[in-house]
Amino acid sequence: MKDLDMAQETRMANAIRALAMDAVEQAKSGHPGMPMGMADVATVLFNRFMKIDPAAPKWPDRDRFVLSAGHGSMLLYALHHLLGYADMDIEQLKAFRQLGARTAGHPEYGHADGIEMTTGPLGQGIATAVGMALAERMKNARYGDDLVDHFTYVIAGDGCLMEGISHEAIDLAGHLGLGRLIVLWDDNRITIDGDTDLSTSTDQLARFAASGWHVQSCDGHAPNDIAAAIEAAKADPRPSMIACRTVIGFGAPNKQGGHDVHGAPLGAEEIAAARAFLDWPHAPFEIPSELTAAWGRVAARGASARANWEARLQNHAARADFIKAEADDTAALPAAIAAYKARLSADKPKVATRKASEMALEVVNATLPQSVGGSADLTGSNLTRSKGMVSVKPGAFAGNYIHYGIREHGMAAAMNGIALHGGLRPYGGTFMAFADYCRPAIRLSALMGVPVTYVMTHDSIGLGEDGPTHQPVEHLASLRAIPNLNVIRPADAVETAEAWEIAMTSKATPNLLVLSRQNLPTVRTTHTAENLTARGAYLLRDPEDRQVTLIATGSEVEIALVAADQLAKEGLRAAVVSAPCFELFAAQPRDYVTKVLGTAPRVGCEAAIRQGWGMLLGPTDAFVGMTGFGASAPAPQLYQHFNITAEAIVSEAKNLI
Numbered sequence: 001m002k003d004l005d006m007a008q009e010t011r012m013a014n015a016i017r018a019l020a021m022d023a024v025e026q027a028k029s030g031h032p033g034m035p036m037g038m039a040d041v042a043t044v045l046f047n048r049f050m051k052i053d054p055a056a057p058k059w060p061d062r063d064r065f066v067l068s069a070g071h072g073s074m075l076l077y078a079l080h081h082l083l084g085y086a087d088m089d090i091e092q093l094k095a096f097r098q099l100g101a102r103t104a105g106h107p108e109y110g111h112a113d114g115i116e117m118t119t120g121p122l123g124q125g126i127a128t129a130v131g132m133a134l135a136e137r138m139k140n141a142r143y144g145d146d147l148v149d150h151f152t153y154v155i156a157g158d159g160c161l162m163e164g165i166s167h168e169a170i171d172l173a174g175h176l177g178l179g180r181l182i183v184l185w186d187d188n189r190i191t192i193d194g195d196t197d198l199s200t201s202t203d204q205l206a207r208f209a210a211s212g213w214h215v216q217s218c219d220g221h222a223p224n225d226i227a228a229a230i231e232a233a234k235a236d237p238r239p240s241m242i243a244c245r246t247v248i249g250f251g252a253p254n255k256q257g258g259h260d261v262h263g264a265p266l267g268a269e270e271i272a273a274a275r276a277f278l279d280w281p282h283a284p285f286e287i288p289s290e291l292t293a294a295w296g297r298v299a300a301r302g303a304s305a306r307a308n309w310e311a312r313l314q315n316h317a318a319r320a321d322f323i324k325a326e327a328d329d330t331a332a333l334p335a336a337i338a339a340y341k342a343r344l345s346a347d348k349p350k351v352a353t354r355k356a357s358e359m360a361l362e363v364v365n366a367t368l369p370q371s372v373g374g375s376a377d378l379t380g381s382n383l384t385r386s387k388g389m390v391s392v393k394p395g396a397f398a399g400n401y402i403h404y405g406i407r408e409h410g411m412a413a414a415m416n417g418i419a420l421h422g423g424l425r426p427y428g429g430t431f432m433a434f435a436d437y438c439r440p441a442i443r444l445s446a447l448m449g450v451p452v453t454y455v456m457t458h459d460s461i462g463l464g465e466d467g468p469t470h471q472p473v474e475h476l477a478s479l480r481a482i483p484n485l486n487v488i489r490p491a492d493a494v495e496t497a498e499a500w501e502i503a504m505t506s507k508a509t510p511n512l513l514v515l516s517r518q519n520l521p522t523v524r525t526t527h528t529a530e531n532l533t534a535r536g537a538y539l540l541r542d543p544e545d546r547q548v549t550l551i552a553t554g555s556e557v558e559i560a561l562v563a564a565d566q567l568a569k570e571g572l573r574a575a576v577v578s579a580p581c582f583e584l585f586a587a588q589p590r591d592y593v594t595k596v597l598g599t600a601p602r603v604g605c606e607a608a609i610r611q612g613w614g615m616l617l618g619p620t621d622a623f624v625g626m627t628g629f630g631a632s633a634p635a636p637q638l639y640q641h642f643n644i645t646a647e648a649i650v651s652e653a654k655n656l657i
């Protein structure tokens, strides 16, 4: 960069330091240490490299910046204020961590423009950034350098690198050779408890290098050193990690370098000392116009890059396709699924819902070019790969199927990153029992409201001989406990098709499909154009003047129907409700819910624990399900052994009538 005013760049960094210490002081809570320590690195990154336009925060070809060390949120808010994001005025910084402010304790996706993801749970940022960098290469393979050509930068701390998820992420990025991913590690050798030598002695550079990364170290307070490292990182074809040696809380003369500056306000005395040390005479929250202008030049550089990009898009042969994918246009899917459903109701296949899912994916993937599949090394079991899908491989990103390896957590975070990047819609599979391995990333999908689809097969004791380690029992309850997550457990091929329609048209809610290993008959033998699964629960059998209501999900709907037949033989009238998605049912109008549930006593049936059935069953209603872990045996024997049978339902029903 020509004519770079080095002294001014230092003052630009000090503006971040001042805003961070003043905002934390005002809030009387927060973390000044990390923003003050990384202020020089962040300033060099944004001042000399970042391609962003605060006036168009969603511009598709912008560089992505992920603050993986989310506790240092004031670094991001200070940057956004200085860069001139319209929604980050000084009042927002004064209201740091207060109700209704955009400046939440940790950066939250959707709260303010330019926040690329929610961070705070350490390790999620770096792992999500892998998905963003992968999406960039996949879109680049589709549209070329003219439309897709950007970097993903991450600031990560010791905490992010200690978390297990970082291993999965680093391994995957190194294998795929995601050269557009650059991680700036805040190597300050401090965590909350004290020095890092209390708890780690890993050679991080060697670790990253072993996974195929390009690694360097720099002095995190020497701007030209930082810049040279970023230049070299950009030039290298491998993903890059730069260990930035920093002093936590740099600028607070008596506290810097120690863990006390990590997560508490500096206090008035130390702030005064810092002002003197940094030669920062300005009042709290006051930025001299010279520095506002300097930061403004970063935004101006981005605006001109965007204008050039817009011009290229205007004349590009793939313009319409690109715009459609960016908008995540799913308008064609409902009609395609409706036609497919009609065929299913006529054909009445008896297939596992994981197989039905594979069949539905033929329709989904033929209709939505933005769909990107994958599995955590269980493709043949999850049945996530429809015909004609092409594997993504190192150096070959034109495909649409990702082999995430045995990295469930890394997969889930990467899918968040792909969805957040935009232009692609990810789904990925594993065994339902291993939903626990990716739960923190599923929770973030829900919190951020990104429409990732989780394909969780082998959903109960119905998987049989693999035994209790693989048989989910409590997972449905624990996943249903996550707000803004649709947990959908379809009963047959028709409901599975409907579940896929919900998942792939969903805009701000992740969906988790819970699918059986064992074959299930088609219960929806009469075609309905309406997506009944979207109702959450509906009457599958509705006799006049019912005496009992049997409610079941997934593979247990078949059992409930047999039970209703047995009751009918004894002259007893049982309604049967299929309830594939409790969350969607809870969102229905009250009169619909009342109509479905009726006033007769109810028996619930699900091969899982009862927890979570509170909306469907009252205290005097009955439940046929599991109360503990499963066992290793063929599935039919397990259903008998655990008494999840039509006879058990009949007996409970008769007790209640």
Ligand SMILES: Cc1ncc(C[n+]2csc(CCOP(=O)(O)OP(=O)(O)O)c2C)c(N)n1
Pocket (backbone or CB within 6 Å): 033, 034, 069, 071, 120, 121, 122, 123, 156, 157, 158, 159, 160, 163, 186, 188, 190, 191, 192, 248, 262
């Ligand atoms: C998964 C997770 N575990 C624990 C925490 C709580 N926590 C926040 S910051 C932090 C220490 C992180 O140390 P480091 O990354 O070195 O940050 P620095 O002290 O340099 O700011 C911890 C344990 C968290 N946010 N996320």
